[in-house]
Amino acid sequence: MKIRCFAKINLTLDVFSKRADGYHSLATVMQSIALHDLLALSPSEVPGIHFMCEAPDQIDVPADSSNLVVRAAHLLWERAAQKEYPLPSGLSLHLQKRVPSQAGLGGGSSDAAATLWAMQHFFRLSLSPQELLECAQALGSDVPFFLLGGTVVARGRGEQLTPLPDIPPFWLVIVKPDIGISTRWAYEALDARPDRRSHRATKRMEEAILHGDFERVMAFQCNDFEQVVFEAYPQLAWLADEIRMAGALQTHLCGSGSALYGVFSDQRAALHGAELLGKRYSHVYVTHTLTRERFQQLRLAEEE
Ligand code: C5P
Numbered sequence: 001m002k003i004r005c006f007a008k009i010n011l012t013l014d015v016f017s018k019r020a021d022g023y024h025s026l027a028t029v030m031q032s033i034a035l036h037d038l039l040a041l042s043p044s045e046v047p048g049i050h051f052m053c054e055a056p057d058q059i060d061v062p063a064d065s066s067n068l069v070v071r072a073a074h075l076l077w078e079r080a081a082q083k084e085y086p087l088p089s090g091l092s093l094h095l096q097k098r099v100p101s102q103a104g105l106g107g108g109s110s111d112a113a114a115t116l117w118a119m120q121h122f123f124r125l126s127l128s129p130q131e132l133l134e135c136a137q138a139l140g141s142d143v144p145f146f147l148l149g150g151t152v153v154a155r156g157r158g159e160q161l162t163p164l165p166d167i168p169p170f171w172l173v174i175v176k177p178d179i180g181i182s183t184r185w186a187y188e189a190l191d192a193r194p195d196r197r198s199h200r201a202t203k204r205m206e207e208a209i210l211h212g213d214f215e216r217v218m219a220f221q222c223n224d225f226e227q228v229v230f231e232a233y234p235q236l237a238w239l240a241d242e243i244r245m246a247g248a249l250q251t252h253l254c255g256s257g258s259a260l261y262g263v264f265s266d267q268r269a270a271l272h273g274a275e276l277l278g279k280r281y282s283h284v285y286v287t288h289t290l291t292r293e294r295f296q297q298l299r300l301a302e303e304e
Helices: 068-082 107-122 129-139 183-191 202-210 214-219 226-232 234-245 267-278 292-298
Strands: 002-018 024-044 048-054 090-096 151-155 160-163 171-175 250-253 260-264 284-288
Touching: 002 107, 002 183, 002 202, 002 292, 024 107, 024 171, 024 202, 024 284, 024 292, 048 068, 068 090, 068 107, 068 129, 090 107, 107 129, 151 202, 171 234, 171 267, 183 226, 202 214, 226 234, 226 250, 234 250, 234 260, 234 267, 260 267, 267 284
Parallel strands: 048 090
Antiparallel strands: 002 024, 024 090, 024 151, 151 160, 171 260, 171 284, 250 260
């Protein structure tokens, strides 16, 4: 069984106050995109969970048991064992990374959610959607979104999800510069700014999507992390200008960075923009948004 683990962008990302548990309250509209990792699952006669990770040079991911894929597999395995579901003695997981890490594209979280989903289907476990969701929440704030896909508004620490209707797919160019940003650092940098403000754009974006007002969906895109990330890394503010000059209608930070996305009018404009940006940056991806239906249809990959 081979699964596509699709990445995401955030169409809005409002960060509010820090909670007693150390996490921040937030509101965000998350959007699946076609860029993905590939995860292959197969039973193994050797007992235990066996993990292999193939990543291009620039993608720095743990290939050991600290990888979220391995943690997800152990978690689901334990749940299934408690319920006395029949399991094989061993499981092999082979991950091919394509989504850059420390980019804000949710690659690791998507891999973890795909592991939960794939094990549930591969072993015909009958964990309830609520049980899968609890496992996803335990693995990370973004992980529950990747069980659902499409366009979703997330609140709480990111785990309270409300699916939204699909928006017409649009083309994107994503540029990952050679710096990586840790999510924890980005939240701390926001906390260190007493004058920080939130765009509070999620509610307006949600309404625009519910009314099918695509013009406003374009206009309302924003990300609270930009105020600290562009200040700490001026080269990213510069990159945003370059993406605009390559023809983007909109450009924003992906999650807490360091990748930026540009929205393009069509595939041709995106390919042209990517060609221009490719002269200065080595990690440039042309992709597009995915509806929930496409996310679910394409999740199970043919051999690639
Ligand atoms: O949940 P996850 O492990 O992905 O979060 C990584 C880090 O990002 C957390 O340790 C925390 O510092 C920060 N975070 C936060 N508030 C959130 C989500 C993440 O402060 N809602």
